[in-house]
Amino acid sequence: MNAPAVATSQTQPSALRDPQDLADSLFRTRRQTHCLAAPLGVEDQAAQANEDASPTKWHLAHTTWFFETFVLQPFLPGYRTFDPRFNYCFNSYYEAQGPRQPRAMRGLLTRPTCFEVRDYRAHVDEALHAVFAGAFAKDEEVLKRIEIGVHHEQQHQELLLTDILSLFAQNPLRPAYREGGPLRARHEAEPLHFIQFEGGRRDVGHAGEGFAFDNEGPRHDVLLRPFKLADRLVNNAEWAAFMSDGGYRAPALWLADGWARVARDGWRAPLYWEERDGQWLEMTLWGLKTIDAAAPVCCVSYFEANAYARWAGKRLPTEFEWEFAAGGLAVAGNMLGADNLAPRPSPPGSGLRQMFGDVWEWTQSAYAPYPGYRPADGALGEYNGKFMCGQHVLRGASCATPDAHARRTYRNFFYPHQRWQFCGLRLADEA
C-alpha cells in the first residue's frame, strides 16, 4: 500500500520541471533502481517476503507500469503497449485501472520473468526518451506526471530494500544483501538531551516550489504548545534496557491493541533481533550481525515505540512538532546516498541530529487529511486519500530513502502493528 502519494494540484511549476533537469532525474532514478536489484539472484527478485511486501521484480515492473499507464498511454501518440496483460499483473491498488493480481499472490508471478521485466523497463525507458525528444517536453501535465513517477519510483526503491531484508531474514541461511559489514562505531553512544521549542501558531505543510505529494498540503497553520524534543534517536542500548526492565511483559505500558499483538505473536524484541546462545544478534542487509549499542533501534512498530516512550516517562512527538523542529535544518543525513544501508550511531555534537536518515520516526499523529484536502479524481486520486484511516505518520527518512526523496513536509504512514520498515523513534516531552 504505502506507495507514494500523488501531487495533483501544484499550481506553480516545481523546480524540477525544467525538462532537462526532470529527464536527468528520471533516468538517474530508473538506473538506480536497477542497481539496487543487481546484487540479487533471480529467485530473490521473485519471492514475496510477506503479505505487505512485494517481490523485487514486481517493484521493477510496477514502477514501469506507472509511467506506461499514466504518461505513455494517454500522452504519447503511437505508443505501443508492451503487453496489455501487464496491467493486470502490475497494477497495485488502483481500482479505477481495473482488476489485478491479488496482493498476497504477487510471489506467484513467475512470469513475466526477470528478463522480460528488464525488457519491459527498456521499452518504457525508450518511450520516455521519445517524450523528451518530442513536443511533449513542454506539456506541463506530462512533466507533472513524470515527476510524480520519479518520486513514486523512489518510494519503491526503499520498499525494495525493506522487502528484501524481510525475505532474507526468513531464510535459514540468513543471506546478506551486501557482504562485509558497516564499520562499527568506535565511540560510545552520545548522551541524550532534550531541546526546548516554543509553541505558537505555526505554518505546516508544503507550499511553494518543489515537488510534494498531495497529502502534504494544503499548507495551513496549527497551534503548537511548547515542547521538548530529543536531540537524537533512541538507540539499541536504551532499547535493551527497556527489554531488561520487562518492557515486553508489562501490559500497563502498552496500548490495548499493542498488548494483544505482543500476546498473540510473542513479541519480545525488535523484529530482526534474535537470541543465539544468550547473545542478541540483528539481521541486517549486511547479514546477521552483533547489535551496535549506539545505533538507533530499528524495525519496531508504533505499538512498541509508544510503549517505550511511556516506559521512559516521555511521549512521541506529533508530526507538526517534528516538522516545526526540523525547521532550519538541512535535509541531509544517513540516507540511501551514504550507502550505509543501516542506521548509524548519532554523530557527536549538539543540537538536533539524525532528523533525516537512519530510521523513520513514528509520531503520535494519526494519518489524516489536512484541512481542505481533497483527493484528485481518477486513478491518481487513489494514491493517498484512501489510506487515511487507521495508520500513523512517520517523519524524517531512513537509511534506505533516496536523498532526493526526503523533505521536511514528507508524510510516511504505516499501520501501528507494522514492523518491517526501517522505523524507529525519537522521544518528546512537555516543555
Add this chain to the structure above:
Amino acid sequence: MNAPAVATSQTQPSALRDPQDLADSLFRTRRQTHCLAAPLGVEDQAAQANEDASPTKWHLAHTTWFFETFVLQPFLPGYRTFDPRFNYCFNSYYEAQGPRQPRAMRGLLTRPTCFEVRDYRAHVDEALHAVFAGAFAKDEEVLKRIEIGVHHEQQHQELLLTDILSLFAQNPLRPAYREGGPLRARHEAEPLHFIQFEGGRRDVGHAGEGFAFDNEGPRHDVLLRPFKLADRLVNNAEWAAFMSDGGYRAPALWLADGWARVARDGWRAPLYWEERDGQWLEMTLWGLKTIDAAAPVCCVSYFEANAYARWAGKRLPTEFEWEFAAGGLAVAGNMLGADNLAPRPSPPGSGLRQMFGDVWEWTQSAYAPYPGYRPADGALGEYNGKFMCGQHVLRGASCATPDAHARRTYRNFFYPHQRWQFCGLRLADEA
C-alpha cells in the same frame, strides 16, 4: 472496550460531589439499569451477541464489580467481598486487576445466575449505602470514584441496549425488546441546510465544574477554519438514495480498508436493514419495522459514513468543529429519557437540531490524547488511554444514552468498521 473513561485529575469538586446529590444519582442509576434489563428473559440476559458485545447479565455484574473493586474493597473497612471469584468473571480489561474471563467467552458464564447477580447487586448497593451513612461521605477520593462509577454504569446502560438489539437481530424470530412501536413521523423529512461557522482560535475540552472523563481534557485551544455544518442528521431517505446510486458498489467512494470490508462481508445496507420481498425493513428495539424515511440513518460504520459524505460531495466534521458548533445549545434531545429507543426524524425549525440524541455522530477525528494528557497510574488509568489508537471519535449522544451522561465535550469512540452501536452522521463542508 469502549466502556467509559475515568476522570482522574479533576482538581475542582464537580457539582455532583455533594454527597446527597451523588447518592441520589448513584441509586437512581443503579435502579435504572435494573429497569433496562426487566423486559428481558433469563436467556436473553445471558447470551453474548457478538465478540464486541456482552451479555446483559455481565453488564449488570461488571458495573457492580467496578464499585466493589474501586470503592468498597479499598475504602470500606470490613467490607465482605461477595465472591472473590467474581473478579475473574467480571473484570473487563483491567490488566492491573489480574486475569479474567476471555472477552469472547462471556456468554459461557451461565453461572453465576441472573439471580445470583441480582443478589450481588443488592449486596454492593447495601454497602454503598453504608458508605454514605458513614464517615466516607466526606472523603473526596471516595466520592470521586463513586461518581466515576455512576458514569461508568451509564455507559453500560447504552451498551446493554445496543447489545440486546444485536442479539435479537440475529434471532430468527426477530423479537422486540419493546412491543408496540414508536409513532411514525406524519410529516415529510425536513430539508437539509448548512449553517456557517466562523473559524479562529477556540477552546475545546472539559474544564470547570461538572464531571468529565479524563479523555475530555486537558482543555486547550485549537485552530478552526471557517466551516459549515448540516442542521440535521442524514436520514434514511438520503441513505436509500446513496444505495440506489450504487454507493456500496463504487470503490472510488471508499477508504481502502472500508472497501475491503464491503467486499469481504458483503455490506450493501446499514447493519440492521434487511430486504424482504423487495422491501427494506429495519430491525429495531421495537422489532422488525418498515423504515422511516425521515428518521436518521443508524448503525452504520465510519467507513460507510465517510463513503456517504464523499458521495454527497461533503465531508464529516472534525470533533472540534462539532464541539464548537454545539456551543450554546442545550444538552437535550431524543435520549434515553425520552424513551423512544429509536432515532426520530428531525423536528421542524431552523438552526442546528439533533445534536444530542438520536444517533452518535461519526467525526473524521482519530481518537487521540489531548495535548498534555497522561493516563492515571493504576487500574483506573487503563480506562481510556490504552484505547487511543485506531479508533474514531463520535460526538453527541444517541437515543440510548442516559440524559445525564451527555455533554458537549464527551468523546465516544469506536473502530471504523464497527456498526452495532447507534451511530449515524451529520455532514460538514468547507465554508
Add this chain to the structure above:
Amino acid sequence: MNAPAVATSQTQPSALRDPQDLADSLFRTRRQTHCLAAPLGVEDQAAQANEDASPTKWHLAHTTWFFETFVLQPFLPGYRTFDPRFNYCFNSYYEAQGPRQPRAMRGLLTRPTCFEVRDYRAHVDEALHAVFAGAFAKDEEVLKRIEIGVHHEQQHQELLLTDILSLFAQNPLRPAYREGGPLRARHEAEPLHFIQFEGGRRDVGHAGEGFAFDNEGPRHDVLLRPFKLADRLVNNAEWAAFMSDGGYRAPALWLADGWARVARDGWRAPLYWEERDGQWLEMTLWGLKTIDAAAPVCCVSYFEANAYARWAGKRLPTEFEWEFAAGGLAVAGNMLGADNLAPRPSPPGSGLRQMFGDVWEWTQSAYAPYPGYRPADGALGEYNGKFMCGQHVLRGASCATPDAHARRTYRNFFYPHQRWQFCGLRLADEA
C-alpha cells in the same frame, strides 16, 4: 452432526414395534430428557459450549422438532404445527428440510425461551398420544419413524450431558451438574490382561429383530485375523505414566495430523485434566475432582488414543474385532441407568469387562459404509450417509448412554481430533 442414524430398511418389525411397548418407550424417553435438564438453570440450558456442541434447550427442542417434522406433520391429520418458524430454529442439518440457524449460532436462540420449549414439548407429546390413540397405532411407517425418533432422542440425551460438561468446564466457577461425588474405588486398579480371539470369517452388522440404525447394516461377513483384546479399558494411572514418559512431547508416537494439533493447541493431558499446585484434577459432571487412578481415562481424542497405543507397543482394535469379541456378552455396564455419570474402575474378575458403559472406545476403523449400504431418499437419508468421511468409529457405550440405546452392532463416530465426548480406549494386539 453425530446425531443418530436413521433406520430405513428394516423389513422385519422390531421388538419395540408393538404399539404399546413403543408408546411406553417413547414417553419414558421423553420424560427422561426432561429429568436430565432438570438440574440446570435457565442460562445453563441456553448457552452453547463450543461449535460442536448445542445448548440443552436446543436438544430439547430439536428432538421434539424431529417428531413434529417426520411423524406428526406428514401423518397426523389436522395436526397444528406449534410454530412454523421453529423449523428454521431447530432443524439440525437436514438440507432437504430447508435453511436453518447456523450451527455455531445456536447459543443466540434466547427465544424461544425454555418455557416455550417446554410448551412445545407438551404440545408435541399430546399429539403423539393422539397418534397412539388413533388408527395410526397400526401404521408400520408411523411406528418405524417414532421408533427412530426415540433412538434419536436417546442420542441427544448423551449429547446433552457431554455438552453441559463442556460448558461447565469453561466456567471459572467449575460448577457441578450434580453435587456430591461418586464413591471412589477402594481397591487398586485391576491388572490388565489380553484375551486371545480366533480369526476367521465372521458375520458383522445388524440383522434380525430389534432396532438398529441404517449404518449398522447390511449384515455381511468379514475376515478377521487372530487377535488379542485387553480385558479392561486403559485407566488414568496408565495414562499418567504415558504423560510422565513424555507421551505428549514425542512426535514419533503421533499421527501427523495429531501432532499438528498437539503443537497448535498445546495439548498435554486429556481434555478435562487441569494441573493445580502440581496436582492433576479432572473436571467432571460432579465438579472438579481429584483423579481416580483406577478409573478409565476419558475425553481423549482418537489422536491421543492412537499415540497411547503406539507408546504401549499395542494398537487399537478394529470395529469388527470389537464386535466379534463382544459376541456373547450381556449389553450391560456402567451406563446412564447406573446414574454414576462418570466412568468407574473396572470390576474385579476375569474376562472382558467394561465393554458397554464407562467410555466409548475408539477403534482404528474409519467410519465408512458397509457393503451394499445405500442411504434412504429424502431428509431421513441424510441421517448417516453424509457423515461417512473423515471420522472414526467408536464402539461400546459410555456412562452417559441410555441403556436401551446400546447394542453390539452400534457405530458411534467422531472426528479424530474431537475430545469432548466420553471417549476412551481399549488396547488390542496381534495374536
Add this chain to the structure above:
Amino acid sequence: MNAPAVATSQTQPSALRDPQDLADSLFRTRRQTHCLAAPLGVEDQAAQANEDASPTKWHLAHTTWFFETFVLQPFLPGYRTFDPRFNYCFNSYYEAQGPRQPRAMRGLLTRPTCFEVRDYRAHVDEALHAVFAGAFAKDEEVLKRIEIGVHHEQQHQELLLTDILSLFAQNPLRPAYREGGPLRARHEAEPLHFIQFEGGRRDVGHAGEGFAFDNEGPRHDVLLRPFKLADRLVNNAEWAAFMSDGGYRAPALWLADGWARVARDGWRAPLYWEERDGQWLEMTLWGLKTIDAAAPVCCVSYFEANAYARWAGKRLPTEFEWEFAAGGLAVAGNMLGADNLAPRPSPPGSGLRQMFGDVWEWTQSAYAPYPGYRPADGALGEYNGKFMCGQHVLRGASCATPDAHARRTYRNFFYPHQRWQFCGLRLADEA
C-alpha cells in the same frame, strides 16, 4: 505429505537389487528429474504454488537430501556433507531428523539458488557413484535404501509437475509448461460399460519380488462381494452433464464436509476449468485449452468424485475391488513415459481400459494400515504410517506418473478435499 512411503521390511531381495540394475535405475531417475525441470525458468522453480505444493527447486533438493541423509551420511565413510544447513532447508516432515523450514514457507528459500541446488545434486550424484564403485555395492541395507530413494524421487517427479500446473494456473498469463498441445481425439467418446467380477476371498497387497512401499503390505486376504466396474474412466462430457444437471448445487448428492467446501470455496467445476465468454476451458500443462469431451475428467476432489457417483446412481470402488480387477492387466498406459502430460480419451476396444495412467482413481477406501502393519523405527518409519488418518486411497497412476513407479498394489493417498493432483474416477456398482 503425500511423498512416498518407505519399504522397511522386504525380506526378499527385490529384482532391482542387482547393483548394476539399481545403479542404472538410480541415475536414469536422477537425470529424468532434471529434464522435467528443464523447461522452467529460474523463478518458476522457486515459487510455491499453494500450501500443499512445493517449489521445483525444493523437489530437486529434497530428493537429493534424502540420499545424503539416509544413504551417504550413515554409510559412505568420509562423505563430506554438502552444506549442513540444508538439513533444515530440505527436510520435509521427518521429526526424527530435526527442525525444518515450515512447509508453507518453502517459497521463501530463494537461497540456495537453483545453481547451488544443481551443484548439490552433482555432489550427491558423485558420491552415489562412489557407493556403487566401492564395497557398499553389496551391502543389502545400502541397496535397499537407494532403491527407496529412487522410488521417492519418482514420486516427487509427479509432484513437480502437478505443482507447476498449480502455479501456472494461478498466473494471469496462463503459461504453458510445454508449447503446442496434445493431439485431440478425432473419435467420439467410447460408450461406457460395466464389467462384472466375482466375489470371494482374495489376496491383496504386495508380496514376492519387486519393490513396494511398506504401506502395500503385509499381503493378506480380504472378502470381496461380486461387483461391477466401469470399463473406462468418467470423461469430461459426462462431467459436464453432471454440472448441467445442477450437480454442484444439490446438497443431497454430497457428503456433509464436501458440501461445506462447495459452499465455502464456491466450487462449481473441476479445479482447472474456467468459463470464458460462455465456454469452458481447462488449464493444462499445455496451457489453457478447450476441453476434450472424450478425455477423463481430472483434478477433482474425493468429495466431487463421490457426489458424481451418487448422481450417476453408482458408487466408487473400494481399493481392493480395484486391485482385484486389475489382476491380469499389464501395467501400461498413458503415463509419464508416453509424454502426453495430459489424460487422453479411452482407447476403443473392450475390457478394462485406462487402469494405469491418465488419472489416479479415487476409491471409497480410507487410507488405513493393513492388518499387521507396523511402521519401521527411526526417521524412515515416518514415511507412511503417520499419514494413515483422514485420507483416501487412490489407485492406478496418472499421465504424470513415471512408468516404473506404477504397480497393481500401489496406494496413493490424499485428503478428500484436495484437487490439485491428476485425480479422476471410475464408477463401480453392485453386481
